Structure formats: C-alpha cells, structure tokens
Amino acid sequence: MRLRKKPWARPELESVPFFITSPKDYKGKWQKAFNNDNPIYLELGCGKGHFVAVHGANHKDINYVAIDIKDEVLVLGKRNIEREFNKVGRKPEENVRLMAQEISLIEEVFDKDEISKIYINFCNPWPKKKHKKRRLTHGNLLKKYKGFLKKNSEIWFKTDDDELFRESQEYFTQNGFHIKYITYDLHESGFEYNVETEHERMFTEMGIKTKFLIAEYFE
Template sequence: MRLRKKPWARPELEACSFVVTNPYDYKGKWNEFFKNNNDIYLELGCGRGKFIAENAIKHRDKNYIGIDIKDEVLVYAKRKVEEVFRENNREVDNVALIPMEIAFIENVFDKDEVSRIFLNFSTPWPKKRHNKRRLTYVTFLERYKRFLRKGSEIWFKTDHEDFFNDSIEYFKEAGFDITYITYDLHNSDFKENIMTEYETKFSSMGMKIMFLIAKLGV
C-alpha cells in the first residue's frame, strides 16, 4: 500500500533528540550517543515502534536502534516510543531511531558494535528474481557479520512460510547456527516474544507466526 506523503514528518523527526539523521557520523561511536557501553540491539524495519518501545522499557540495560526508510512510518515509531516511556515515567535514554535505507547498514556500525538483530515481518519478496532483496538473503547476512559480535543472534519472525524456509538455508549458508525454530510461535514454548502491530493483527486472524534464532558462530 502506498503511503501518503506527510510533509510534517521529517521536521518532527529532526526535532526529536533520539532520532538520528546523521547516523554515518556515529559509526564506531554509538556508545558516545547512548553514554554507556551497554549492548546494542538493532531492529531493521521497525515499523510503528511497538516492538522497540516495549523492549526498551523492559530491558533498560540494553540500547535499541530502530531503522526504517519511510519518514511517514518512523514518525509514528517516534511517537510510540515517547508514549510508552511517558507512561512509565521515564525519559527516552536507550532508544535511537534512524531514517535510512537498510542496504547501507554497514556504513553505520563498526566491527563488533551490535549484539543482536531483530527482523520482524520483513518484506518476503516472493518472486525469485527479487529474492536478493530479502533482509535474510546471504548478501545481507554477510553485511551484518561486519558489525555483529561473534556469538550474536538474529531473531527472525514472519508469517510467510516460503520466505521462512528459504531463510533457514540462507542462515546456514552464511555460517549461522539455528538454535531455536518454530512454525507456530504463539503456541510454542518460547516465552520472550513481544508482538509487533502487524503480528497482533494477523495472529488474531488465525495466521501462524514462524520464528527462529540464528547464532553467529564464534
């Protein structure tokens, strides 16, 4: 669905202290932005922000960075983060949001700078000729390895079974070990799940959510 242009979105993002519009300047220096050396968890395609906001409130000892290319989406993530932190009487101190194209991600983070990546309901690009655009495709996984610490994890959720099965092979090819996998997350024994807006909507319609954890070998 085409998003309607919101000319007010970019000015609102630029006025926000935790929205970073010059992310390349922080490569290798994200600890300076957060003013600590806590682990950095990265959500690629953060959507409207429910997932990253709830994680950041729950895990104060982690830093969270959400990336999305559309200002018209990211502005709602910014508002969601503000809302959740306000409800918990906290200043936003462990979240950063970045408006950018994920294809340039290795220019934003340095070696060993990120400890976990979340890929939640990424575009499945089902046509074979488009598979290389998938955020789990081997070329993307190789980019992530340039800044992921050894032993780090990628948590991947989708409702698209072909995408999920193909991604299992991508992870293996790129040298990741699958340490957890389920084809029905909400009826599994996994207890750490935080639902996205998309997940809430489609699981209520009876759609099964697939999930895996892929670990980068040491």
C-alpha cells in the same frame, strides 16, 4: 500501500533527541552515542515502533537502534516510543535511537563488533525469484550484518510467510549461523520473551501462525 508524503513528519522527528539525522556519522561511535557500555540491539524495519518501544521502555540496561526508511512511518514509531516510555516514567533518549536508513546500505552505519543482537520482524517476503536478494535474511545482507555483529550474537527472525521462513533457514546456515531455536507456531510454543508486533497481531487475527527462529553467529 504507498504512503502519502507528510512534510511535517521530518520536523517532528528532528524535534526529539533520540532521532538520528545523520546515521553515517555514528559508524564506530554508537557506544558514545548512548554514553554507556551497554549492549546495542538493532531492529531492522521497525515500522510503527511498537516492538522497540516496549523493549526499550522495559530494558533500560540495553540500547536499541530502530531503522525504517519512511519518515511517515518513523514518526508513528516516535510517538509510540514516547507513549511507552511515559508509562514507566523514563525518557526514550536514555536507550533508544531511531533513524531513517536504507538497509541495503547498512554497512555504512555500523562498524565491527558494535551490535549484539538483530531483530527482523515480518519483513517483505519478496516472493518473486528476481527480487529475493532484497530479503533482509538473504545471504547478501547476512554478510553485511556479520561485519558489525559481535561473535556469539543472535538474529531473532519472525515472519508469517512459509516460503520466506523455509528459505531463510538455508540463508542462515549457509552463511555461518547456527539455528539454536525454531518454531512454526510461536504463540503455542511456550517461548517466554515474545513482544507482539502490529503485523503479528493482524496475522494472528487472520489465523496465520507466526514462524520464529533464533540464529546465532558463531564464526
């Protein structure tokens, strides 16, 4: 569904200190952006921001960067982040940064060894053969992620799509990642550290199981 342009979204985003207006300016400087040496976790395609909001509010010793492309979606993420931080009496700027960024150009934003973990939650499966290179787990993008991931870091990947999940396993193993955990039914797996996303809740209500894996970068 195409979102209507909301001219008030960008001004609202730029009104808060945890929104990054010029991501490229921070390449190689993300630790300074947070003013600490805590590990930085990256969510690609954060949508309405519930996932990063819960993580950020409850893990103050980890820094989070959340990316999406549409201001109209990010502004909802901004509000969800503020809401979760208010619950615990903290400010989002302590350890969360939100930004609009084309993920295909992600190498312009991060430098070597800046990121300790990547989250990819329910990304577009791009089922047509001619579009598969756009997948966030495709080898073309995994090679870019490796340019800024620390060694022995992880990618946590969740999806409802069977084909995407199966083919993503091949992408990971072909590009220097080791699949250290995998389940075809996350909610029945006993995995303790899941934070449910908006899409995850919707698919669960439809009876669709969540597939999940952890891929470790060990090259």
